[in-house]
Amino acid sequence: MIAFNLLVAICLVYVVFLFLVAFWAERRAMAGQGGWLRSPLVYTLSLSVYCTAWTFYGAVGYAVRSGLEFVTIYLGPTLVLIGWWWTLRKLVRIGKTQRITSIADLISSRYGKSNVLGVIVTLMAVVGTTPYIALQLQSVTLSFAVFAPKDVGQWAMADLNATALTVAAGLAVFTVLFGTRNLDANERHHGVVTAIAVEAVVKLVALLAVGVFVVWGLAGGPADMMARIEASPITDTPISTGRWIGLTFLSAAAILTLPRMFQVLVVENADERHLATASWAFPLYLLLMSLFVVPIAVVGLAEMPAGTNPDLFVLSLPLAHSREGLATLAFLGGFSSATSMVIVAAIALSTMVSNHIVMPLFLSWKTQGATMSGDVRKLVLRARRVSIAAVLFLGYLYFRLSGGSEALAAIGLISFAGVAQVLPALVGGIFWRGATRRGAVAGLVTGFAIWAYTLFLPSFGEGAVMGARLIAEGPFGLGWLRPQALFGTGGLDPVVHAVFWSMALNAGAFIAVSLSGFPSPMERLQGAQFVNVFEHSSAGRGWSQGRAEAEDLLLMAQRILGAEQAQGLFQRTAAEQGKLGYLPEITPDFLQRLERELAGSVGAATAHAMVGQIVGRSSVSVEDLMAVADETAQMMEYSSQLEAKSEELALTARQLREANEKLTELSIQKDAFLSQISHELRTPMTSIRSFSEILLDGQGLGDEDRRRYCRVIHEEALRLTRLLDDLLDLSVLENGQVTLNRQEGELAELIDRAVAAAGVTGARARIAIRRDPARERVKLVTDTDRLSQVFINLIANAQKYCDAEAPELRIEVQAGGGSVAVDFIDNGSGIPRKSQSIIFEKFARLSDPRSAGGAGLGLAICREIMAKLGGSIIYLPGGGGAAFRVTLPLARAAEAA
Amino acid sequence: MRGPRAPLFLARQGYRRRRLVDMALLLPLLGVVLFQLPLLAGGAETGPRASTIAYLFAAWALLIVMSALLARRLCQAGDPYEEEAGTGPGDGAP
Incomplete structure (x- = not known):
């Protein structure tokens, strides 16, 4: 048997080694040489915080108790990882673009940067994770106990407690040292992640070593192993269909919602491509971790004396065969599993607590705003450190109170079911734009309450929190409200029962309230950005008009990001804007960028509130x-x-x-x-x-x-x-200056006058006039003088230009259709076709030898007069000789008649 | 909110990548089916036989291999993250 003190010494050396690894990685990262520290391999290994001491020790115990069912805890994550294209890809992208710091931050940010949601998720995470931390402490202390010298009395309970306290304190120191080293944008912890990757290797190697020892050392190889499995009671345990499906779902939900998993999957992700590798490498890791669970359980059951804790077969089997080196390795593996989980969980929880509980309280307490004296950066770091210590202390407290009696697997499942309540709000938030803040609150509160009522509180045992009567008969004797048989579904396994009802009512409340409500503008903005993150990875507008003083913002940013980083940011922005110095123009873009940077340190809601205090508004208003x-x-x-x-x-x-x-x-x-x-x-x-x-x-x-x-x-x-x-x-x-002198007259009289004036009557007449006096009896109201001027002109023209042997002029009058037309048609040769269009132009005198005396203005004047009188004068082609038609509107005439 | 509509028919490479994405989306569904088979194989009544356990691990390994091949092909087929919007089933805004 290995000396207990030696074991403690090995343990200490191992811890020191981890410290050095973390410290070295941190140094490399700072020096900018940490390229391979951020490789897909390290990312995949860091995901192994999923495999806690519960997996390392508990899986074997689980297999002994429930047969093959233990494997569901790994099948769920496998399905989620190989289905990375569905959710993880989107989560990681959102985490990157929105600088998400924790799962509470994601939910809070998605639903309009609501701090209420941040607080709810944080509290749920603390309540759900504390038992899990207790579980790790318990497994470490139990594994120590296995090595404890049996002859020196019994390892007293006090010693167990002391071990647990020491472990908790040691973990707190490590986590504080490497988890709160800096308020790095995006919350990356190179040292921690590297140390965890190392631990992942240790626990995998340890478990594989024990497995190999069992299969090839104790059993006679794979064939013999198969026979032993066939013969063992494990294969006699039937698989419960409900639990098989329910637990697969639960573990799939848990890998998305466990705060520590979110931390390593999303927050610590350095490159989105690493996810592609992890999509197969992490399931492979899980496969290897569970490959030897059944053989170890089978051999343990067969060889170990009855009453041995099956949870510790991994340790006790090598010990029983005096393989102390192997046992020590297995111990280190279990130790690694426990510590890595606790460290990451504590970091995740402390980030949530400080960002969503401490900072908002601080901000509302210091109402003057974030620019007043006091180093916010220091405050945040202190809040985180205190939170880490508090979380670990809570875990220790739970361990003390529960007395370490619970089977490990039971606590694990209860914890899973608790954090899985975030799933509807999470999945709804990234796929459904209609999801609202009220819906998320309603779903979370409902699910959490039902989880507490049906699973968490009864888990303390009858009479601890809930009385035996309450569990057996329901509150006030209402049988349908019995905690483990809601609505008469007592036939279900308690865990499946709780998961079914809590998730169903959670999702139901979330959807119903979301559907019936109307989200605020901020929620809608954030919703669009989350759901359509691949369409526009740019940010939506958060700040419409900056009124903040750049100096105030710089002061605040320095307190959170640190002077150097904040000044760098301001200077870069100023340079981009083409300004010298440290103070850029306060543009909405800049405010948004600054808020993003701050969100990387203190969470979206707090960053928004801090900028809001300076800028003078706390959210995007409808205005x-x-x-x-x-x-x-x-x-x-x-x-x-x-x-x-x-x-x-x-x-x-x-x-x-x-x-x-x-x-x-x-x-x-x-x-x-x-x-x-x-x-x-x-x-x-x-x-x-x-x-x-x-x-x-x-x-x-x-x-x-x-x-x-x-x-x-x-x-x-x-x-x-x-x-x-x-x-x-x-x-x-x-020029339109003519004034018309309208008077009544008869057309016949006008023509008479014109004929007389043209000098074509009597003996001197060169041309014969043919008229139809009956049709000329049309009364007109017009400028008669002007009209007769037109007539005179036409008659004179006919007399002048008609080249017939016996010239004659027919004057025909046609009344009707609202107008009266007077045609002057002679029997000459008419006007050539090409000239017809220009005869009304000024000086358009055709080359005619007999044209003397005319200036070529007559027809132009006629046209102007007729236009003034509201009528027209046109040349009628095809009328035999030259034919002109004078048209006058008859409206006036009819009126007068 | 959408940009200009994507063309109806893609070049061969783009088409292959779409189908790779389809495979990536369908793989977990295959996993669900494979992982439920032990229940049908009598595991729910009499308990799993050793061969059932072996089957489960084999199916698991098969999924891992397929996922690995797919991930490699997806990365080779161009940056999977530059995939335009609208390929994911959840990307459609309600």
């Missing part, structure tokens, strides 16, 4: 969101305005181009007009000048000649006057 939405709407409106404007500009440009073309055309027209008019004026002037010069000379002119010349001068002067009159007339008409 903020409205402002953001407004901003977006404004941007969109602005851009659509720009679009409209550019369209408008294009339109205007087109219009301008058109106007420019028109102006150019007009300018050409004007030039043409000017040259035309000068020409028109010049011709009569020339003849007037020459004839007047002849008259001035005077000699040798007869009276007859003189009179003739005078007449020529007179005629030319008349022509000039007429031309100028026409020009004036046209200009007045075109």
Whole structure:
């Protein structure tokens, strides 16, 4: 038998070795050389904190008591790990983007950075984990007891307690030293993780060694082993279907929700790719850990004397065969299992307690805000250290109170069921955007209460917390409320019963309350970011407008992150913004980044509250969101305005181009007009000048000649006057300055007057006029003078230009359709087609030898007049000769008639 | 919230990766089936035979090997984390 003192010495050496490993790893990481410390292998090994002393010692005892069922505890995690693509991948990504520090932080952050949820989850974790820590202390002390010299009386209870206390104190020191060394962003602990990886190797090697010894040393190899298994009572224990499925589910839930598992899986994860390796490597680890459990149990049952604690077969079998070295190795394996679990659990719990309970209390106590005196950083670290000590002390207390009588596996399952209550809120939170804070609170509280009522409290034994009557008959004799047979389901195994009801009602309350409520803006923001973490790994907006003083923020950040790190962060941000010095512009982005950094140290809710105290608001209000939405709407409106404007500009440009073309055309027209008019004026002037010069000379002119010349001068002067009159007339008409003198008149009279004025009546008439007086009896209200001017012009034109042998002009009147049309049709050759479009233009005199006397303004004037009168004048093609149609609206006429 | 729609048909590589992801998603379901078989094999009535125990460990090892191959292929097929949204069954927003 190995000397007890030697065992203690080995144990101490091993602890010192772990300290050195942790210290060395910490140094390497600080020096930036810790690359391989963050390898997938170390990550996978660190996950082995799942395998506690419960696994190391307890699995064999479990197999002895319940047969193959022990394996469910490993099958659940295996399924979760190989199904990493479903949940773990998402959890790790969320943990990274949101800088999650613990499972309480995840839940709190997801549901709108609610601190209430943080507190609830923290308390649940403490209650669920404390018995588990007690379990580890118990297993360590029991394993010590195995080595205790049997002759020196019995190892008194006091010695057991002293051992437990020593172990707890030692663990507290280690955890404080390496777990609260720094307030590292993201809460990574290189030293701890490396030490745990070493411990993982130790416990695996130890268990495999014992297994090999059992199979090849005690039994005759695998074949013999199979035969022994077949013959052993273990294969006679039927598998309970309910427990098999229930425990697989429970262990699968536990690996996601156990605080220590969350710590190593999500928080300590350095690279998301490590998860891909762990997805098969960790199940392999679990397989190896459980491979020899059944052989050890079978051989132990067969060889050890009755009454030996089957939980300690791993130790007692080698000891019974005087394999002291192997026994010591197994002891170290068990010790490693216990210590690694306790260390990680204590770190996880202390982070939760300090971030979700101590810091909020501190913040509300110091209402002035986080900038006032007092080093927050030191406070956080102190809070963690005290929390670690408190958690371990609680575990020790539980161990003392429960008296170490409980079978190890039972406590483990109770603990699993307790922390599994977080599962609905966790899974709902990352997959369902409709999950709300109220729903999460309702589910957690319901599940936890039912767990306590149906499993936790009864586990203390009848009469301890719950009376025997209460358990047997239910509260107030209500049978359907019996703790272990809710609603008459007494046929179930107590653990399965508790898991079923707590999870069912938990999920039910969570879903029902979530469905019926409406989440706050912050919850919806966070929900979208968590659920769609792969779509936008960037952060949503937390702060809409910064009013904080950069200096205050720097002060606060220094207290939490440490001066160097905080200044570095501020300086980097300032540099990115293009500013010198330490004080960047307080932009929402910067606030968010700062909050993220702080969250890595004190948790999302606390960081949000601290920044909120300085910035002047504690959460995103609806107004903020409205402002953001407004901003977006404004941007969109602005851009659509720009679009409209550019369209408008294009339109205007087109219009301008058109106007420019028109102006150019007009300018050409004007030039043409000017040259035309000068020409028109010049011709009569020339003849007037020459004839007047002849008259001035005077000699040798007869009276007859003189009179003739005078007449020529007179005629030319008349022509000039007429031309100028026409020009004036046209200009007045075109400028719209003409005032119409409306009066009543009959069309027949107007035509009579025009015919007379045109000088086509009587003997001198060159042209015959054909009229239909009956149809001309149309009464008109219009400017009769102007209208007759048009008629005169048309008649005069016909007389002038009709080139028929016997010229005649038909004047036809057609009334109807709201207007009256007067056609002037002669029997000449008409106007050539190509000229028809220009005859109404100014000076559009066709090249005609007989055109003398006309300035080419007549038809232009006619058109202007008709436009003013509300009618029109057009050339009628195909009418035989030249044909013009004058149309007048008849509305006035009908009125007057 | 979604970006531009992903094309309906992917190139061969992208298609393979999608199917790898499908396998990764289905593997745990296979595990559930394999791990329930001992119950059907009479373990629930008479207790497991030694061969049942051996089967369980063999199935376990098979899952591990498949998971290892899959993880390697997934990492080779490009960064599995750069997978665009919408492949995970839970990614659809309600």
